[in-house]
Amino acid sequence: MKEYGLYIDGRWxxxxxxxxxxxxxxxxxxxxxxxGEGGREDVEKAFKAASxxxxxxxxxxxxxxxxILLNAASIMARRKEELGALVTREMGKVIxxxxxxxxxxxxxxxxxxxxxxxxxxxxxxxxxxRKFCMTVRQxxxxxxxxxxxxxxxxxxxxxxxxxxxxxxxxxxxPASLTPLCAAxxxxxxxxxxxxxGVLNLVTGPAGRVGVPIxxxxxxxxxxxxxxxxxxxxxxxxxxxMLKRVALEMGGKNPQIVMDDAxxxxxxxxxxxxAFGTAGQRxxxxxxxxxxxxxxDETLERLLSRTRSLKVGxxxxxxxxxxxxxxxxxxxxxxxxxxxxxxxxAKLLTGxxxxxxxxxxxxxxxxxxxxEARHGMKITKEEIFGxxxxxxxxxxxxxxxxxxxxxxxGLSSSIYTRDLNLAFRAIxxxxxxxxxxxxxxIGAEVHxxxxxxxxxxxxxxxxxxxxIEEFTEIKxxxxxxxxxxxxxxxxx
Ligand code: NAP
Numbered sequence: 231m232k233e234y235g236l237y238i239d240g241r242w243x244x245x246x247x248x249x250x251x252x253x254x255x256x257x258x259x260x261x262x263x264x265x266g267e268g269g270r271e272d273v274e275k276a277f278k279a280a281s282x283x284x285x286x287x288x289x290x291x292x293x294x295x296x297x298i299l300l301n302a303a304s305i306m307a308r309r310k311e312e313l314g315a316l317v318t319r320e321m322g323k324v325i326x327x328x329x330x331x332x333x334x335x336x337x338x339x340x341x342x343x344x345x346x347x348x349x350x351x352x353x354x355x356x357x358x359x360r361k362f363c364m365t366v367r368q369x370x371x372x373x374x375x376x377x378x379x380x381x382x383x384x385x386x387x388x389x390x391x392x393x394x395x396x397x398x399x400x401x402x403x404p405a406s407l408t409p410l411c412a413a414x415x416x417x418x419x420x421x422x423x424x425x426x427g428v429l430n431l432v433t434g435p436a437g438r439v440g441v442p443i444x445x446x447x448x449x450x451x452x453x454x455x456x457x458x459x460x461x462x463x464x465x466x467x468x469x470x471m472l473k474r475v476a477l478e479m480g481g482k483n484p485q486i487v488m489d490d491a492x493x494x495x496x497x498x499x500x501x502x503x504a505f506g507t508a509g510q511r512x513x514x515x516x517x518x519x520x521x522x523x524x525x526d527e528t529l530e531r532l533l534s535r536t537r538s539l540k541v542g543x544x545x546x547x548x549x550x551x552x553x554x555x556x557x558x559x560x561x562x563x564x565x566x567x568x569x570x571x572x573x574x575a576k577l578l579t580g581x582x583x584x585x586x587x588x589x590x591x592x593x594x595x596x597x598x599x600x601e602a603r604h605g606m607k608i609t610k611e612e613i614f615g616x617x618x619x620x621x622x623x624x625x626x627x628x629x630x631x632x633x634x635x636x637x638x639g640l641s642s643s644i645y646t647r648d649l650n651l652a653f654r655a656i657x658x659x660x661x662x663x664x665x666x667x668x669x670x671i672g673a674e675v676h677x678x679x680x681x682x683x684x685x686x687x688x689x690x691x692x693x694x695x696x697i698e699e700f701t702e703i704k705x706x707x708x709x710x711x712x713x714x715x716x717x718x719x720x721x
Pocket of ligand 1 (some may be wrong): 339376407434437462512513612615
């Protein structure tokens, strides 16, 4: 078992407190590695290293910065099997999804590396003769990145890629459940050629590491992905210091199925959307909104498919659903299942913690389906586990009204063969992402990703918008007339 410190200024160093914590497998309880437990003092050290590295990294040509990301992508591609297994062992998603997490990171680094040859500004005519106008993009400075545990390779790369290619240096805090993936990523970036001090990794709890990053006066921008409760705290502290803040938060994503839909397709979609990653995706389908005409038939098919899902060892390629990621997650999900029963939702399948030999050392919950009424707590709050609420509606209008009546707005989906309804749904569903005839999960890295309402604050990650978070636009005027020209002043 490896013992890690903190990665500061290109070296692994012990935490100031001398304390450490372990990362364990949620399937077996195996201790995978230990990490230094960072604190405010370590964040200060990481900031100083990032600050010292800043000017040199900023003046390193952007295409060469991009090349380092490409190198990292190819190292990851070479090690994909091993890294996918690492994701699975540390976070618990099934092995195909573990490898998918790594593939998403590779795809994104390859995509964003090209930004090193763009980082586009604009040129435009001046209102005055012999004057040239343009904009250039500049890095923000030292930026703070804070990530969750559910995509321990992809989400960090969604932030690190654009931050680094734009010329920023970084203080990075990963989720305390997945520091080993983060440390491995730091090692890969070092091997890829990232100079010391450009990326500094401080592991440790939210209060001791996350809050000091958010509150550090020298860290100019914060990019956060996690729950709404944590995001509100991050936003409150950072905005009080007038920092740039980008927030990507939770979801309560609906899949609508209309009476004309291909029901087989819709059922396979919701199975993948609701129970993939044991429901622990920000885009997971947690509400299935069914038209009354196809309600019984869809439910029957869905229940039969759900009961056939294999829950167990996530490293076994035959397994459909792995463990949830921690005892806290397990407790929270089981509490929501209890709430669902208490508020009168009908438990159709699942609902229990799995026990017995293969399950006793981990956190396994049966794929669970409730027949629910819109408005119940389980239909409004993010559960972040393998729990689906099915809601019956009379028509399209009611389906959209139910879909929109939550505080979140990340992903959404509708299954229909009616082109008019599909386009109306694109207009009317309040979400950052809408899928037609596909489940609520399935982001592609070259498209912007992010939510509306309480899911986000307007920032979009990935795609052409990825660098917005990490660059400042400077407007430049070049007067080559040789005389004083006064804009807007008529003489
Ligand atoms: P979380 O508890 O909010 O934690 C996210 C990260 O923030 C962790 O690194 C955590 O540290 C840190 N943190 C928590 N409170 C903080 C604070 N007040 N100040 C600074 N840092 C703080 O979320 P999670 O349980 O890891 O992840 C699940 C959530 O993420 C779900 O709500 C999911 O929907 C959301 N998510 C959203 C997206 C998206 O793109 N919209 C993608 C993935 C996940 P510790 O780990 O040390 O507590």
